[in-house]
Amino acid sequence: MKHGRWRGAIIALAFLGVLSGAGNAGEISGPLREFLAGVSDEARVPIIVRFGSPGPFPAVPADPARRGGHRQALISELRRWSETSQASFRAHLAEARLYAYHTLWINNSLAMRVAAAQVAGLAAQPGVLEVGLDGGVALEPAQPARAGGPRWNLSAMRIPELWELGYDGQGVVVACLDTGVDFRHAALSGRYRGGNNSWFD
Numbered sequence: 001m002k003h004g005r006w007r008g009a010i011i012a013l014a015f016l017g018v019l020s021g022a023g024n025a026g027e028i029s030g031p032l033r034e035f036l037a038g039v040s041d042e043a044r045v046p047i048i049v050r051f052g053s054p055g056p057f058p059a060v061p062a063d064p065a066r067r068g069g070h071r072q073a074l075i076s077e078l079r080r081w082s083e084t085s086q087a088s089f090r091a092h093l094a095e096a097r098l099y100a101y102h103t104l105w106i107n108n109s110l111a112m113r114v115a116a117a118q119v120a121g122l123a124a125q126p127g128v129l130e131v132g133l134d135g136g137v138a139l140e141p142a143q144p145a146r147a148g149g150p151r152w153n154l155s156a157m158r159i160p161e162l163w164e165l166g167y168d169g170q171g172v173v174v175a176c177l178d179t180g181v182d183f184r185h186a187a188l189s190g191r192y193r194g195g196n197n198s199w200f201d
Contacts, residue, residue: 026050026128028119035133041117046134049089049110051127054081079105086110089125142182 026049028036035045054077061070082105089110093101101112111134114122123131154160162168183192 025124027130028123029130029132031135032119032131032133035135036116036119039116041115043116044113045116045119046113047111047119047122048104048132048134049112049122049128050130050132051082051085051089051108051110052129053108054078078108081105082108085127088127089122092122092125 032045032047039045057074057077061067082103085108086103093099096118098112098114098118101110103110119131122128183189
């Protein structure tokens with residue numbers, strides 16, 4: 001399907017989603033309800049307001065040469081969908097003088113802080129599916145690496161056999177193409193190159 005054709009379909013779905021939301025109050029998530037029960041009406045509450053999804057998108061082209069254009073078109077339509085489906089809600093925010101919010105276009109939601117007493121009114125706005133608590137996520141502390149034999153994944157790739165042949169990675173610089181590394185890790189500390197041409201999270 002051409003990009004222009006499904007662009008029109010997405011805009012139409014957004015319009016229908018806004019209309020179908022009229023008169024149907026969005027849900028307030030369980031965690032947010034529990035949080036609201038323990039605070040005053042004036043307390044500032046971090047929330048995520050979620051709107052409708054545009055539905056399935058065309059499949060990624062099999063030809064790699066066409067994927068770049070498909071990706072850019074998809075991003076454009078997600079942004080357009082966010083603008084269209086949230087238009088009525090943002091107009092309501094402007095009328096209520098609530099200007100501090102952050103749009104999360106990739107999943108068609110909006111993050112903001114409001115008074116606890118305002119949550120129910122925002123959930124009742126057309127097009128809103130759910131209002132949830134924008135809470136933090138607790139991470140367990142990292143555990144130090146344990147000495148021992150090779151991990152199962154190394155054995156599956158027959159890495160010990162390479163070690164026996166003398167290929168131990170000595171003198172090889174390893175690049176990390178990920179979200180970052182912890183240079184304090186026992187396997188890296190003392191070996192991390194560092195410098196202006198390196199990066200860590």
